[in-house]
Amino acid sequence: xxxxxxxxxFNSSFLISTEKGxxxxxxxxxxxESEDHIILDFKDIKSTTxxxxxxxxxxxxxxxxxxxxxxxxxxxxxxxSSSQQIETVTDASLSFYSKGE
Amino acid sequence: xxxxxxxxxxxDVNSYNFFCKMMYLKxxxxxxxxxxxxxxxxxxxxxxxxxxxxxxxxxxxxxDVTYSGLPNKIKEIFQRNCFSEKLCIxxxxxxxxxxxxxxxxxxxxxEEFAEYxxxxxxxxxxxxxxxxxxxxxxxxxxxxxxxxAKTHGNSERIFTCGQYFPRKKKLLFTIANIGTxxxxxxxxxxxxxxxxxxxxxxxxxTNSTKVLLNGLPGGAGLSxxxxxxxxxxxKLQIISDNGFFERKFSDSEVFCENSYFLDYKFxxxxxxxxxxxxxxxxxxxxxxxxxxx
Numbered sequence: 429x430x431x432x433x434x435x436x437x438f439n440s441s442f443l444i445s446t447e448k449g450x451x452x453x454x455x456x457x458x459x460x461e462s463e464d465h466i467i468l469d470f471k472d473i474k475s476t477t478x479x480x481x482x483x484x485x486x487x488x489x490x491x492x493x494x495x496x497x498x499x500x501x502x503x504x505x506x507x508x509s510s511s512q513q514i515e516t517v518t519d520a521s522l523s524f525y526s527k528g529e
Numbered sequence: 530x531x532x533x534x535x536x537x538x539x540x541d542v543n544s545y546n547f548f549c550k551m552m553y554l555k556x557x558x559x560x561x562x563x564x565x566x567x568x569x570x571x572x573x574x575x576x577x578x579x580x581x582x583x584x585x586x587x588x589x590x591x592x593d594v595t596y597s598g599l600p601n602k603i604k605e606i607f608q609r610n611c612f613s614e615k616l617c618i619x620x621x622x623x624x625x626x627x628x629x630x631x632x633x634x635x636x637x638x639x640e641e642f643a644e645y646x647x648x649x650x651x652x653x654x655x656x657x658x659x660x661x662x663x664x665x666x667x668x669x670x671x672x673x674x675x676x677x678a679k680t681h682g683n684s685e686r687i688f689t690c691g692q693y694f695p696r697k698k699k700l701l702f703t704i705a706n707i708g709t710x711x712x713x714x715x716x717x718x719x720x721x722x723x724x725x726x727x728x729x730x731x732x733x734x735t736n737s738t739k740v741l742l743n744g745l746p747g748g749a750g751l752s753x754x755x756x757x758x759x760x761x762x763x764k765l766q767i768i769s770d771n772g773f774f775e776r777k778f779s780d781s782e783v784f785c786e787n788s789y790f791l792d793y794k795f796x797x798x799x800x801x802x803x804x805x806x807x808x809x810x811x812x813x814x815x816x817x818x819x820x821x822x
Contacts, residue, residue, distance in 0.1 A: 440639070440640060441643070442639050442640065442643045442672070444639050444643075444672045444675060444676050445639060445676060445679070446676070446680060446739065446741075446747055446748075474643070474647075474668070475643065475668050475669065475672045476669075476672075477669070477672050477673050477676050477748070477750065478673065478748050478749040478750060478753060479673070479676045479677075479680065479739075479747055479748035479750060480676075482741060482745060482746065482747050482748055482749075483741055483747065486741070486745055487741050487742045487745060489745075490742050490743055490745070507665060508662070508665060509665045509666065509668070509669040513669075513753075516749055516753070517749075520734075520735045520746065520749065521745060524735070524744070524745050524746065525743070525745070
């Protein structure tokens with residue numbers, strides 16, 4: 429199991445940009461096949477955006493199914509707005525890539 | 530050349546026509562001296578300092594710019610929201626606590642911008658109590674705006690400023706940038722769209738001109754923002770290119786909507802949020818309702 433403490437990974441409490449999202453996406457990809465589970469820990473993260481989640485998470489739906497992704501990745505310590513953003517990005521990415529269950 | 534400021538600068542079409550004409554004049558003359566005459570200016574809504582600043586910056590690029598006739602009342606407003614520093618006048622402490630300071634942020638200074646948002650908007654002791662739910666939505670909206678301006682506007686710098694109206698219980702916050710307009714981005718996908726149609730397009734859920742793998746939209750910033758303003762019964766105003774658009778909500782429905790073509794083009798984008806901060810509009814599902822009992 430791999431835990432990514434995002435505050436430490438980015439050395440920041442603000443996950444706003446597409447660039448940071450892309451960095452997270454690359455990190456997730458390096459562990460996706462080798463780890464049985466990846467935990468994204470949002471402890472002490474103050475702000476996030478859909479731009480960050482589209483780049484960091486939404487792109488996974490191109491190559492993996494919703495089941496594969498949700499069985500592999502979990503989010504902890506997210507604020508309510510971040511959880512809503514993840515939901516928005518999941519729905520939009522699934523719909524876009526047409527890879528729903 | 531002298532540019533006289535009008536008597537009133539409000540968040541309306543007339544004022545934006547003035548700003549856009551200023552930008553037009555900038556391009557019609559080459560390397561000249563321009564004096565901004567503030568003498569007749571009697572009133573300015575504080576958030577418009579962002580637009581004024583972006584116009585002044587553009588003028589400075591190609592011309593010698595001076596200013597004159599700044600009335601004391603206006604000077605006082607500029608000093609309290611720190612816009613005065615752009616005119617080389619020292620700022621003053623805002624004892625009324627009604628301003629959200631004018632700020633220029635480099636596009637990559639995410640941390641600096643965050644510090645500003647927290648100190649001016651979210652943790653400002655002088656501001657009225659904002660529920661945690663509302664704070665979180667304001668926080669989310671402002672950062673979506675930042676990312677939007679940075680990515681779609683291709684802007685180096687972003688101008689922000691705001692005003693708090695205690696009696697009306699509302700908050701105005703504006704983010705402006707000079708750069709690629711909404712229309713210039715959207716016509717890459719929809720070549721026949723005018724500036725207003727382009728704004729409508731950009732407000733649609735998951736419509737984005739920023740794309741990721743296999744064309745996945747890169748954000749949903751504006752639609753998320755609009756959704757929050759809708760729940761809040763607030764107002765969203767977008768000016769980009771020669772498009773002026775505003776939509777006001779009441780009880781989660783569109784209350785009124787206006788769109789106009791401006792006389793000249795604004796070479797960037799200005800987004801203003803009008804947020805209600807009275808009890809009826811800022812208690813969100815996850816808030817601790819007991820606070821209000």
